[in-house]
Amino acid sequence: MKRSKYILLSAVLFLLLLVSFAHRKPALYPGDIRGSIVVEGRERTFILHLPANFSREKSFPLVIALHGGGGNGYDMERLTKGGLNRLADEEGFIAVYPDAVRKHWNDGRNLSGYYSQRENIDDVAFISALIDYLVENYNANAGRVYVAGMSNGGLMAYRLACEVPEKLRAIAVVGVPMSEMLYEECSSTVPLPIMIILGTDDPLVPWNGGELHFGPVKLGRVVSIEKTVGYWAVRNGCTVMHGREYLPDADPEDGTRVWVERYSNCTDEAEVVLYGIEGGGHTWPGGYQYLPERIIGKTSRDIDANKIIWRFFEDHGYP
Template identity: 40%
Template sequence: MTRLPYSRLYFALLVILFSAISSYAVAKQSPHDGLHLETIHHDGLQRSFYLHLPPQHTSSDQFPLLLALHGGGRADGDELAERTGYNKLADQKGFIVAYPNGIDAQWNDGRGKTARKSDKIILIDDVGFLSALIEHLINTHNVDPSRVYMTGLSNGGMMTLRMGCEASDKLTAIAPVIANMPAKIANTCRPDSPLPMLLMNGTQDPMVPWQGGTVRFMRKEMGDVLSTEETLKLWRKLNQCSSIPSVEMLSDTDKTDSSVVRVVSYQCASNHADVILYAIEGGGHNFPGSNTPDLPRLLGNKNNDINGPEVIVSFFMSLNEQSRH
């Protein structure tokens, strides 16, 4: 029998473990507490999404909407809900959360042919689907069109950036996580209006490189992205931001996670459309403070000094308050 080298065997076992953890999370969530699976039709396809309504929701009041996009793994939006705690935050803050599902758990984020079944994925109109979903929720669940926010992880984060470029009229702000701007669409990024943006990336991400270049999972190449600095520079230019940032090092509350957080903020001229970077120094391909799998050999270090979902919701809700004044 052919034996795998130790390193390859280790990574293969980690991939199996990751898939098993994902499957367990989905099974544990059924029936989904506080989540409703719904569908709409777009571009000849039935598309699905999970929806969570806060207890304050009524048909007479308009509510903010958060769209949270899963990564390009093998699980849909219900697992993202399980691992991030956005539903609990929605109940506390009073906003609606939608977790759209990509086709085959992937998004057509603009990188082109990048992953499994990618020949099919590049034909999917995800910009159109997500735009139609926003309109659907405005019409059916009293969403305030002036308070629509989008975030996403990895493939979902890059899809969030694409939406910021191509459907900015539908969005109030975006927050991509462990994601950089897909290189193929960077030169054509033309938002209709300035869009506040919070980016949260790890400097030691083994999949989506901080310094830009090819996105990789082990030996598989999955398209090219700009660097984190180039992504910030692009959005600073689009939002007419100052080139001089304010920088803050956050407290290293967890000495065991081999990472710290540096917050870089650029003030912009247009209606509070600031650009903010949460640089996870030493961090890998993971969502700080969330319940995502902790696999440092495969994904790098996970920071626990901050709670990423809480940071993102606070960012969006601060814009929510500004829009009311």
């Protein structure tokens, strides 16, 4: 018993040490704005990146990027290696990186260890209000609002797609299937295009479903990626499944291969796309290796998640 407590304490202290080291001397990217709004009496913060050609006289698509557990908006920017910001400048869209309360989103897992979930912080209300704020004050296009999330942020993206799909045009999730609770309770039937990117060798998230965990710490359960994709294919009314297609091995040294599966002929063209990262870990393809490989697994360099996510969003530009 004492040994198990020691192992748990050591794992938590090690994680805190790594996170503390990773957060030294944060700096905003050029052109970033720190902002805040008040939602349900609580100040909620975010980092806003406006494209180089921004003008309040013109309407811009909006990409909301949700960070993983233990992080914040700055960490999400860094995870993408500034790639979303560069695309925003090149392609002309607004990127925003919201901050969760105490670094975890209330994604519906009901974990007592996370303040946001224990206190039932209404993050759906926050993101909904943030969309309204950016539409009103920065002329974001209300018909072209997209959400991309990593890990805890990905689970939050699923929840948004269940509770406020009418405010979204498409979502992209990296690093996680649906939680068991959301899979069973999501009642929406609104078709919504979705892209999912998941590593087969993720040490935190089981490909075939089961317990999420960081070392010995259990973090709730997810269904398999097969069930997740199946749910979306049915919800979106897709009738054609295309066979698995392997992409070129652009970086033979990274230890990964990437394939793509597509589900098409869907209601309102709400296709479902899965990128499987063979050998990939709990990472953002083409992004920053935020923790050592022995802890989170490999980062694929065969694809750039920023680019394929934006292209997916762009392909679903209008209803």
